[in-house]
Amino acid sequence: MAGAARYKQIVDQIAAAIRAGDLAAGTQLPTHRELARTHRVAVATATRVYAELAAIGLVGGEPGRGTFVLDQHGYHGIDAERTLPVTRIADLSFNQPLAVDQTAQLRNALREIAGSGTLDSLLYQHPPAGRSHDRAIVANYLLDRGIDVAPDQVVLTHGAQHGIDTVLTATTRPGNIIAADTLTYPGLLLAANAHRLEIAPIPQAGVGPDLDALEHLCRTRPIRAIYTMPTVHNPLGWTLNADTRHRLADIATTHDCLIIEDGTYAFLDNTAPLPLQHYAPDRTFYLASLSKSLATGLRFGFTVAPTTHRRALETSLRASTWGTTPLITALATTWIADGTLTHWEKARRADARHRQHLAHTALHTLHYTAHPTSQFGWLPLPPHLRADTTATHLAHTGILVTTADTFTTTTHPPHALRLALASPPLTQLPTILNHIHHTINTIPG
Template sequence: MKARYKAIVDEYAAAIRSGNLPAGTQLLTHRALSAGKRISLATATRVYAELEAMGLVSGETGRGTFVRDISLPAGLGTDQHVVASDVLDLNFNYPSLPEQTELLREAIRSLAMTGDLESGLRYQPHAGRQNDRNTIASWLRNAGISPSADDVLIVNGAQHGLTIAVMGLLKPGDVVAVDALTYPGFKALATLYHLELAPIPVGSDGPDLNALRQICQRRRVRAIYTMPTLHNPLGWVLSHAQRRELALIARTFDLIVLEDAAYAFLIHRPPSPLACYAPERTVYVTGFAKNIATGLRVGAVVCPAHMRGALERAVRATTWNTPSLMVSIACGWIKDGTIRRLELMKRRDARQRQVIAREILGDGNGVSHPSSYFIWLPLPCEIRAERIVNRLMQQQISVSTAEPFSTSQNVPHAIRLALGSVSLDKLRLALTAVKETIEYEKDI
């Protein structure tokens, strides 16, 4: 009966998430559910209790059981949000080091004393000032690519880089191949610009490239969005062979490649970016949110010359230009080596946090890279992710289900743990609570 009970729970959960059972719908009484599904009254009661624990329904004494409004607030699913100060945030990553505040204070002082402040009051070129583009082009050589300054557009963070790529190069209705589990910010863009996402099955070491080829043979795919170096949320780093094959597929089917390198800095000496394998069709997007701080809204896009005009027009339509004061701070830190030092420290910090996670959660319990700031934690088949999330939130711990990351209809029961936003001591406390909550659910 346990398997039958879980199947009914999943049936209702799928109907609620898909909208087939909209918010406010009154569900069958416990007795009607028992009769309709040919289960005991106790089992029917347990089905509704499970749905309520998952946050999908609410029972009202004397009235019945109703579907809750589970629509996401605007902006949820991107890499920035605000949580209460007493909540331990394992939902979003905004890694920061204690010394960064003083670095910012010194940078502002230096800018005030020696920078051309007057220029910060005027419009800048859409793609950024030439000197700043030269500086960022030089910095990008550390990532394994060698763009000229003309190949670089300065943008307001990596998310803005993805936005201008979508706006400038794709049209509503275009099909974009994307990993079945992927960065929620791109899902949000796809919804906003009416793109159709074609999910690629994924494994522990990358997307199924044979499946991608079959998708392209069946569908008219316009682009592929990919994170080849430190995938979010699964943490893989594609091999040279996988990158060559992906580039070959892109050329065979004339795909635009949108390469997201937001977390690539955490990998020491990774394989060359896809922009090196298929430079004529790849838009390489990176930013300074993770290696410096999320408040520094500066990023870079590298693109082939034939795409540049469309992307510059998209910058003009969205922000006109990136604020020159923010760019000056980032470029100053590139020149004096601050960014290199911060990246080195954050690589060490991420590895330390992964060690703590393995100590507490156990080896083999989770999918991650030893240098990443997150862990993908599949749950035992009888445990529902929403129930874990709700129980943890009752303990003032915020984590994410698979829902924001999933691009297919089959949403796995898993949680993603972001490790980079709390102190090490609080991380230990939060991960211990995660482990104990899952163990508790196993015993129910």
């Protein structure tokens, strides 16, 4: 009991010093042995102290470097603070493509829907997976993505996040293991935590996942599913080549793993190889939405399910939202069928290419990387900078960014930022990016 009380006293002492500002963000704490010697406790107790401080978000350990005090302003991590201490200049933490010229299109589409002879159908509840007519429109659209399925394999969702949650509800149980890249979409992390699933990290090997490591993982652990973004990966921007996709599908087939293929940003690369769904249709759930191509507020998505799992997905939808809102579905399918979606996908690609050119120009002396037509980029920080403190510095100048720990499936995220480029007006973006470059270069080490 005395040992436990002593351990808690050390935790409280260090926590109080951090919260009072006596231990500033970025301060390197003593090694485990030094802490144990100073407080006359066992090394195991010192390790327990640091583990508790890390669990409450006050410190972070870095292999080969030590333990550091984390910034407490809250501008890093998956639930980052969004209220800035100064006037906001730009939000590069979230992609919300500008709705230039879309207001008139929305007004016209709503008039068209209002004048249709089936307006009363929007007041009635649709089937959980969507009406066959609406699913057929989506299935036809997916042909251009290399996905050829019958309409009854398509289920409609309230966006890609809802699709992920629906698939996990239908196919997993608490304690199951999902393999995902070491850096991956934060929505997967939130959903996996809610479903009490373990995320097994897949290391990176060049431009893509280390498939040897994935194969070893599948051979040694009971992997239930592999979550992947093969086209315009978020946040790293890679697009996997056909050979890599084929091997990934073979690994999943050999070890009887499901594949959750997130195609949310796939529309940005119209030269990409065929989706994984083409290589392993009997085990792949392909999901996407119209949030980044049409409008983030539309909340309309779709999931292509293997025939053997479609009923389970429908049950999952029935238990949650009972499918999509009829009015939103009518608007989305109208824009898909009349070519509006194709128009905006082309426009978003051109806009993204322009924004990436501006980003590479402004950040050329840093190690900025991005897909040439993606709506975001990845910015590793110089060795002397930390992501949490850098995000706070930028927040105090009016700019929100996202730190690498938002995306990580490991306990030791890299010090890097993801910059979402789609939200600011194009004319303001060069100034914003130059400001980021200047700020990073002037933060003291």
